[in-house]
Every structure is written in C-alpha cells, then in structure tokens.
Amino acid sequence: MQIRPILSALRRHRLAAMLIGLEIALACAVLCNACFLIANRVRDMHIQSGVDEASLASLTISGYEDRQSVDVNARVTAGLRAIPGVQSVSVLNSIPFGERRGSMGITTDAEGLHRGGVIEFYLGGPGSAEALGFHLVAGRALQAEDYQSFSGLMPSFAPVLVTRELAEHLWPGEDPLGKSIWSKPLHYQVVGVIDRLVVPAPALWGAGTGGWSAFLPAQPGPGLSGSYLIKAAPADIRRVLRDARETIAKVAPDAVLDLQGTQTIGDLRESFFQQDRTMTGILVAVIASLLLVTALGIVGLASFWVQQRRKQIGIRRAIGATRQDILSYFQTENFLIVSGGILVGMVLAFGLNLALMKFYELPRLPLYYLPMGAVSLWLLGQLAVLGPALRAAAVPPVVATRSV
Amino acid sequence: MFGYYLDLALRSLRRNKTLTALMVLAIALGIGASMTTLTVLHVLSGDPMPGRSATLFYPQLDPQDMDGYEPGKEPMQQVTWIDGMNLLHAKRGLHQALMTGGAVPVQPAQSGMDPFYADARYTSDDFFAMFQVPFLFGRGWSEADDNDKARVVVITRTLNDKLFAGKDSTGQTLRMGDSAFRVIGVLDSWRPNPHFYDMNMGNYVASEDVFLPLTTARELRFDHNGSMDCWGTGGGDEEHLETAPCVWLQFWVQLSSTGDAAAYKEYLLHYSQEQKAMGRFQRPPNVRLPALMEWLDINKVVPGDVRLQTWLAFGFLLVCLVNTVGLMLAKFLRRSGELGVRRALGASKREVFAQLLVESGVIGLAGGAGGLLLAFLGLWLVRKQPSDYAALAHLDMSMLLITFLLAVGSSLLAGLLPAWRACQITPALQLKSQ
Numbered sequence: 046m047q048i049r050p051i052l053s054a055l056r057r058h059r060l061a062a063m064l065i066g067l068e069i070a071l072a073c074a075v076l077c078n079a080c081f082l083i084a085n086r087v088r089d090m091h092i093q094s095g096v097d098e099a100s101l102a103s104l105t106i107s108g109y110e111d112r113q114s115v116d117v118n119a120r121v122t123a124g125l126r127a128i129p130g131v132q133s134v135s136v137l138n139s140i141p142f143g144e145r146r147g148s149m150g151i152t153t154d155a156e157g158l159h160r161g162g163v164i165e166f167y168l169g170g171p172g173s174a175e176a177l178g179f180h181l182v183a184g185r186a187l188q189a190e191d192y193q194s195f196s197g198l199m200p201s202f203a204p205v206l207v208t209r210e211l212a213e214h215l216w217p218g219e220d221p222l223g224k225s226i227w228s229k230p231l232h233y234q235v236v237g238v239i240d241r242l243v244v245p246a247p248a249l250w251g252a253g254t255g256g257w258s259a260f261l262p263a264q265p266g267p268g269l270s271g272s273y274l275i276k277a278a279p280a281d282i283r284r285v286l287r288d289a290r291e292t293i294a295k296v297a298p299d300a301v302l303d304l305q306g307t308q309t310i311g312d313l314r315e316s317f318f319q320q321d322r323t324m325t326g327i328l329v330a331v332i333a334s335l336l337l338v339t340a341l342g343i344v345g346l347a348s349f350w351v352q353q354r355r356k357q358i359g360i361r362r363a364i365g366a367t368r369q370d371i372l373s374y375f376q377t378e379n380f381l382i383v384s385g386g387i388l389v390g391m392v393l394a395f396g397l398n399l400a401l402m403k404f405y406e407l408p409r410l411p412l413y414y415l416p417m418g419a420v421s422l423w424l425l426g427q428l429a430v431l432g433p434a435l436r437a438a439a440v441p442p443v444v445a446t447r448s449v
Numbered sequence: 450m451f452g453y454y455l456d457l458a459l460r461s462l463r464r465n466k467t468l469t470a471l472m473v474l475a476i477a478l479g480i481g482a483s484m485t486t487l488t489v490l491h492v493l494s495g496d497p498m499p500g501r502s503a504t505l506f507y508p509q510l511d512p513q514d515m516d517g518y519e520p521g522k523e524p525m526q527q528v529t530w531i532d533g534m535n536l537l538h539a540k541r542g543l544h545q546a547l548m549t550g551g552a553v554p555v556q557p558a559q560s561g562m563d564p565f566y567a568d569a570r571y572t573s574d575d576f577f578a579m580f581q582v583p584f585l586f587g588r589g590w591s592e593a594d595d596n597d598k599a600r601v602v603v604i605t606r607t608l609n610d611k612l613f614a615g616k617d618s619t620g621q622t623l624r625m626g627d628s629a630f631r632v633i634g635v636l637d638s639w640r641p642n643p644h645f646y647d648m649n650m651g652n653y654v655a656s657e658d659v660f661l662p663l664t665t666a667r668e669l670r671f672d673h674n675g676s677m678d679c680w681g682t683g684g685g686d687e688e689h690l691e692t693a694p695c696v697w698l699q700f701w702v703q704l705s706s707t708g709d710a711a712a713y714k715e716y717l718l719h720y721s722q723e724q725k726a727m728g729r730f731q732r733p734p735n736v737r738l739p740a741l742m743e744w745l746d747i748n749k750v751v752p753g754d755v756r757l758q759t760w761l762a763f764g765f766l767l768v769c770l771v772n773t774v775g776l777m778l779a780k781f782l783r784r785s786g787e788l789g790v791r792r793a794l795g796a797s798k799r800e801v802f803a804q805l806l807v808e809s810g811v812i813g814l815a816g817g818a819g820g821l822l823l824a825f826l827g828l829w830l831v832r833k834q835p836s837d838y839a840a841l842a843h844l845d846m847s848m849l850l851i852t853f854l855l856a857v858g859s860s861l862l863a864g865l866l867p868a869w870r871a872c873q874i875t876p877a878l879q880l881k882s883q
Contacts, residue, residue, distance in 0.1 A: 060870060064775040071768045079761065107672075108554040108566060157516065301554055301566050319835055324754050331482070331761050335768055338475050342772035345471055349779035405753055 051378050061346055066386035069422055072339045073390025074397050077418040079328045081398070081410050086321045086328075092255060094141045095208075095241030097178035098310045099279040100132070102286045103140040105272045105306030109299055114270035117297055121273060124296035128288045130281040135173035136265040137274040139165060142313040144306060145245045146272070147261075149199070152227045153215055161215050161226070164257040165244040168199065169274075170265040174206070176276045177242070179260075182209060184222050184237030187262050191236075194264035203261055205233040208242050210256035226259070233261065246317070272306065282309050339422075340429040347375065347433035351440075358437055359444030368438040375434035376427060383426035387419045394418065450800075451807065458808035461784065469812070472776050476816025479769030480856045481823025482762040488824065488848050489831060490759050492841045493653070493751045497641035501581065502741040504543075506702050506710060508536065508717055511735035512694070512724070513680045523747075524735045525678060527696040531729075537573060541716050542702035542709075544579035548572035549698050550650050551666060551673040553659055556624040557612055567608060567625075568650075569659040571666035571673065577603070577634075579703045580646070585609070587619035587634035590662060598668045603634040603660040628669055630661065642841055643750045645741060647699050649675035652750045653838035663698075673697065707740070714738045752838075766859070773812075773863040781805055781871035788871060789879025798872045805871055809864025810857055817856025824852065 055062050104125070109117050118136060125134040138146040147166035153159045169177075171192045184206070191204050205226060212221035212235070226233045239260065247255035263269050277285040286309060293302050308316075351358075358371055398410040462469045496502050510532055511524035528536070533547040553569045576582070577589035586609075590601045602623055609618055613632075623630045643652045666673070670687065679695035690697065704713055714736060721734035739747055781788075788801055796804075824844065831842040844852075 060866075061775060061778055064771060064778065068768060068771045068775065071764065071771060075761070075764050075768070082757075107552075108564070160517075301564060303566075316835070320754065323834055323836075324758075327758060328761070331765055334478055334482070335765055338478060338765075338769055338772050341471050341475065342775050345468060345776045346779050349783060352783070401757075405757060 048377065048381070051374065051381065055378065055381070058350070061350075062382050062385075065343060065346055065382050066389065068339055068342055069383050069386025069426070070388075070390035070393055072335055073387055073418050073422055074393035075335055076332060076421070077390075077394040077410060077414045078397050078401060079332050080418070081414055082401075082407070083325055083328050085407065086325045089247075090318045090321050090325075092243060092247050093241055094243040094310070094314070095177075095179050095239070095256075096141055096243075096310070097176075097276070098141075098314065100276055100282055101176065102275045102277075102282050102289075102309040103137075103143050103272065103306060103313065104275060104286070104289055104293070105144075105303040106293060106297060106300040107271050107303055108301035109271075109297070111267045113299070114267045115265070117300060118265045118270045120296045121293065121300075124292045125273065125275060125289055128285055128292060130277050130285050131275060132278070133172050133176045133274075133276045135176050135274050136170035136269055136272065137173040137177075138168040138269060138272055139245045140272070140274070140306075140313065141243050141245055141310060142317040143245055143308075143310075147199075148244075149228050149231075152229070153225070155225075155227055155229075155232070157227065157229050162254065162257065164211060164259060166199065166205075167242065167258060167260045168263050168269055169260060170263065170269060173274050174260055174262070176274050177260075179242050180240040181206070182238050182240050184235070186237065187260075191262040192264050193262075194266050195268055196266075198268055199228075199231055200233075200261065200263050200268075201230060202232050203234075203263065204236040206237040206239050206260040207235050208239050208256050208258050210241070211259060212238055214257065233259070271300075336421075336425055340425055343379070343426060343429035344432060347379070347430050348436070351375070351433045351437040354437070355440055355444055358440045359442055359446075362440065362442035363445040371440070372434050372438040375430055375437055379426045379430040379434075380423065383423055387422055390418070390422075391415050450803075454804045454807040455811070457804060458811045461780075461808060462811065465780065468776060468780055472773050472780075472812050473815045473819055475769045475772045475776070476813060476856060476860055477819030477823055479766035480817055480820025480852060480859075481827060483759075483766045483855065484820060484824035484844075484848065484852045485827030485831065486755070486759040486762040487851070488828060488844055489755055489838075489842050490751065491848060492843070493643070493755055493838055494745075495642060496742065497643055497645045498580065498741060501703075503707055504703050504705070505579070505741040506542075506704060506713065506738050507741070507744045508700055508702060508713070509737040509739070510717065510721060510730075511732050512696070512730050514694075514731045516680060518732055520733075522735075524737055525696045527676070527678070528698050528700045529694065529696050530691045530698060532724075533698045533700050535720070536700055536702070539716075539720075541713060543705045544575040544703040545701065546573045546576040546579055547663060547698055547700050548576060548647065549663070549673045550647050550657065550675050551671055553625045553661075553666075553671055555608075555612075555659070556627075558622070558624065559612075567659045568657040569661065569666070569671070570647075570657040571661060571663040571671065573663055576660070579701065580641070582639050583637040585635045585637040586617045587632070589634055589660075595662045595664055598664045599662060600628060600630045600665060601633045601661065602630040603636060604632060605636045605656070605658045606638055608658040609635045625659070626669060626671055636660075642838075643745060645745060645750075646701060647675060648748050648750065651837050652748075652752075653836075653841065667691070710738055710740070770859055770863050773860065774866055777809060777812075777864055778867040778870060781867045785871070785874050785879050789874060789876045792874075792876035793880055802868050802872050805868035806861060806864050809860050809868065812864075813857040813860025814853075816860060817853045820856055821849070821852050 122134045125131060147168050148163055149166055150163045151161045153161050174187055207221060216224055221235050221238055224235045241256060242258040243255055244258050275285060275289060290302060401407045498505060509524040510528060512529055512532060537545055537547045549571055551569045551571055552566045554564055555567045556564045573595050574590050574592050585606055589603055594601055609615060613621060618632045618635060621632045623632050640655050644650055644654045677695050677697040681694045704710060717736040718734050721730055721736055724730040791801060828842045828844060832839050
C-alpha cells in the first residue's frame, strides 16, 4: 500500500483530518483514565474481608440503660441461640462493612511518642473470633481466660491479635509477637498474628490502611453489648436474621432494634459499595457514549469524503484499481488519522492523569493502559470506516465517464 | 433576513436527515450529561442559609496540650463543654448556640406504636432565631429553660404528623427516655442543605426530628452522636463530659455584620490567652473564625465523586462538540455548489456566514431540547440512588436557562469554524464544476 498519495490527499483536507484526530485524541485521554478509574473502583469493591462473609450477620440493638447491659446480653444471646439453624451467637462491637465502634489512635511505646496511626479494634466476646473465621498465621489462639470483664469503653490491659498488614506497618521486618500497643493509658500485648481482617470502612481510610485491624478479647458487659454476630449456614442466614428480629421483640421489648445495623455481612458489603457501583456504571456509560459519538463522527466524515471523491474513485477503478485497492485506501487513511490522534491522546491521557492524581489522590496511570487504549481506538476507527469504505469500493468505474 | 435564513436552514437540515440527527444527538448527549452532573454539583454546593450565611461563623479554638503540637496546624473542629459554655455566656455575637447531635428513644402514648429512636439536636435557646427556623405552632424555648434544664421539646412537622396526627400539639406531653417532656413548638418543613451546622451526621442528611435543651439532655444522660476528640487524660467517659479534655460540641455565632468578624476573632484570641494564663490551654493561641461557606469548603462537603463526574461530563461534551464541528464541516462543504451560486448572485461572505450560523443555532436549539430531556432522565436516575443527597437533585429555573445557553452557545461555537471555512470557497470555481 502506498502511503504517499494518501498523505498528499489528506493535505487537501487538513481541517477535517485534524478534527477527527482531535476527537480521537480526546477520546483516548478520557478512555484511558476512565478505564483506570473503573479498575480502581472494581479493585476496591473486591477487597478481601478475611471473615466468613456468607454465613455471618450482624444484629444491633440500643435504647436500654448501661446497668441493664449484662442482663440484655444474656437474654438476647440466649434468645438468638434458640433459633433453629443458628450455629453461634457472640457479642462483637464492630462489624466488617458496618459501623465503626473501635477506632483508636495508637502508639508503640508507653510514652506515646511513636504514633502508629488510627486502627480498628474489634472488641469481641467469647466465640466471636471463631465465628469471624479469620486464620491465625503466628502465635497462639485465644483461650477462655483471655476474655476478661472490664469497665469503661475499652479494656485497660488485654492480649491482642493483630493482622499481618498492621504488624508489618508497626514493626517492619520484626517479629510482632510479644510487642505492645499503647493508647494511653490502655496497653495491649500481641499474642498472635492473623492473616487478614478488614477495617469496617475500607477504602474510606486512605490507601494501604484497609487492613489495620486488631482483635481484642473481652467479656461482654456495659462496654461491650448491643451488637451481636450471628453465624448460620449460608443458605439459612437470611431466614435466621428474619427470625432474630422477631425474637428481639420478645426477649428484649425494652430495646430498640437498629435496622441499619441488622443485616447480613453480604448486604452490608453491598450497601457499603453502592456508591462505587454507581460511579462504575456512570463511567461505563460515559465510555460507551464517547465511543459511540466518536464512531458516528468518523462515519459522517468518511461518508462525506467518499461522496466527494466519487469521480476520482471511478477514475482509479477505470485505470485498473481493484475494489480491494479502494477499500484499503480508505482503511489506511483512517489508520493514519487515528494513529496521529492516538499520539496526541497519549500525551493528553498522561496530563489528565496528573491532574487526577493531584485532585483525587489517584495512583499513577500504569503504562499498559496506553497501548490498550490505542488498540481499541484503532479497532473502533476501522469498524466505523468499514461502511463508507465498502460504499466507496462499490463505486463502478463507469462514473469516470460521467460528469458528476 | 433572519426568517429567510431560518427557512433555508430548516430546508437544508431536512435534506440530509441522518446527518442532522447525528449532530443533534451528539449535542443532546453532551448537554444532557453535563447538565445532569452540573445540576447535582449546583445543588450540593448551594448556600444553606441564603442571605444570612455571610454573618454566620464557626469559631475554632486550640485547647489541646503540647503533645503532637505543630505550629500553624488547623485548630480543633469542635469545642469542649467549658469553652462552649464560656463563649455562649459571653454573648459577644448577635445570636449564638452550642449544640451536639444525638438520638432519643421516643415512647409514643398511643398503644400499637412501638418505641422508636428519633434523631435529636441538643442545643441552646438561640438556635432557632439564629438559623431562622420556621415554626408551624408554638415557639422555641427561652434562656431560662436552658438554665433550669427544663423538660421542653420542639419537634418537626414530620414527627408531629406521626405522633399527633398533624394537630397543634403544643402543651402535650411527649415521653422520651423515661422522662415526660412538654411540647412547646412544632417546626414547619426545614431542611438546610448541606446539613452545615453539624457535619458529623452526614453532609446532606435531613434535619433532626427532636430539639431539646443541651443542659436537659446532659442531665438525663441522653446518647449523643458525632465525633469526640480527647487528649491527655480524657477518655470520653460519659459521666464527666463537662470537665473532660474532649471536644464534642459545635458552637455557631451570628455577628451583625461581616465587619464584626475581626473584633470577634480578637476576642477569641484574648480568650485563648486568658485560658493559657490560667493554665487550661497550653498551646500558643491558635484561633480561626471561618464563615459558613468557608467552613463548608474546609470540610470538603461536595463529594469528590460528584466533581469528578462533572469533569468527565464536560470532557464528554467537548468530544461531542469536536464531533459536531466535523459533521458541520462535512455538511457545509457538501453545499459548496449552492453557496457558490448564492455568492455569485451577490450575497456577501458575511451574509453566507450568517446564514450558516443560523443553521448551526437551529441544531443547537434542537440539541438543547434533546439534552434537556436527557438531563431530566439523568436526574431521575440520580434520584433513584441511595445516597443521602439523591432526593435533592432537581432542575431549577436558573439551570434550565443555563442548559439552553450552553446548548446554543456551544453549537454556535462549533458552527464558527465550518461556516468560516465554507465562506472561503471561490464562487467561480464552484460554478464551473457544476
């Protein structure tokens, strides 16, 4: 295929060619960045929680006096355990994808000088660690005597399990077992490391902090009541939760059921990421309409060119060009224009990414997005030009002998 | 002449329906997307207290100890009980109110209605006057009620409809958390957006259902919600919140004019120095006095997603416009022959240019109408979303006007280049090739 004649023909249509190129460039910039945004959101949404999500549900009540809490805990746990299909019921303050109730700033020394950031303490009663189903990778499992009763908001001294991510953050490269976490005057000692346990609101906590959790054993009481973890077989969990709502009305008529906090972990996760799902939908819609509009623009201009050049096409056909030659002429022309657009578009995409990094704390656009965007725009261009090019190829040689 | 150009434009647009439809569709899509996102942004970044916001201020103090001190850091976002009460009783502003959010268990008198939790605001008497809260029945409480820790309550119209079937309920008794309260006022519909006076509750939540004196709520140990920041020995113990080194209250002040802000800031500075001299404050005085709209900016109230969507939509509109420029160029150049004839018959370049611009204006109007329909559809979709600002997404008159200006303006802009290019043809050449 000869490129020179195509280029010299394009020189006579500079404005139109530049417009298509510009459109491709803008489309390339938006496409690469929008795809990257989608990939980020999708990655956020698929975060591993580290717990047995399918078989867990949370139930939250409130509205009773602090002094009643021991009694309420006893009545509620007994009532819930009586529901057929329930495997375990335990008391747990925070729930993954639910409300945060144990966020605290910590230090790694007693003087409070070495700050470790804000982490989430999952404060749980006996049975809750087993119900959550996280995996211990080092140290010892919690024993019955680790669950001590306490007064105030948090136990003042207790053994604690930390996630691998948190341990790596607090003591990089060191063995976390036996180390201490302080939040004056509270003091906890690490006895075990767990594989993974997500904070209740990951993705809102800033990059890389989604796994900064610790599990703190304690005996239910005034500081730990009203929030329950129910475990049942995945097939039963919804039915069990429905029954649980009715049970609460019977066993604790003095308490108010918090509907927002009474859901399966699956549903909590679903609503937690609702906003991200919407945004992903919008981004997909923007990409689709963008590609559609770009394709229609190419079809429109290519059709115009074909019509304008009918006579020249007829002459070329009359002096020996095959249909294939005419077809590939228009295809090559489109390829050249789109390539030019893509070159500019890559620079634009990079610039747009820099702006997004500045204003939305987005990571840098990985380079492989650029060739991917380029390939999809080349394909789009070829698809869009195919119709007009086929029409051009169908121009009979006899046109050359007619005047218009 | 304009009528004739319009006629020509309509004829020309009718001649090639596909191309016309493509251009109108491109503009409509671009305008629809931009207007939807722009409307959401407009609603979210609106002024919650029009006409008054410039005189409402949110004083910030820095009562922390030296632990973690960095010069120039933003002071705390809330105030302690002691500072809040001191500022409140100093009465340096036209109006001032100290407040926090909470939830109270409401025990309806009617049998058959289960007890439920209502969102509450515990505040001081000036709240209603300062924020111009409209009353349907009755009135707010007095300073004496604040001091006496009176069992009085103001409820919203929604709650009044629920509990008292919408009748004037002032003087009735409402049981909350095992105490009897006397209803002294019922609010008319009131929903400032954003929920500026306490952003811990969510930026665009509806206002609370129950309002009662802060002192009463503390005496009865009602649950309070929101954020609490403690330092030193403060553990956030519910029993000693009055003396604890913790910030958990919001304090708002209305000054009679913006000019008084400097004087009030001076007062805050003196107050901080005095507290430091007494040993209560340890850090060097660090005070700020943002006005309402500044406070919203500081808190980055408008969600980042919404801004991002707006940028995306305008990027999309740009692509649509470039596309329209290309299509119009094709369309105008295709009519070179016709334009050549008009030029040869005596039409000046200017007249041909005007004629072509009228044509692009018509496309813009049609695209604007289509875009408006799409924007209505888009906003309807936004309202289906579960986010707390979803219900607010409505198109108002000013946005309607902007839509049409944007549509016609942008299509005229898109028409400029093709029209100019089409004017450059040489009439003689075109006539010869016919």
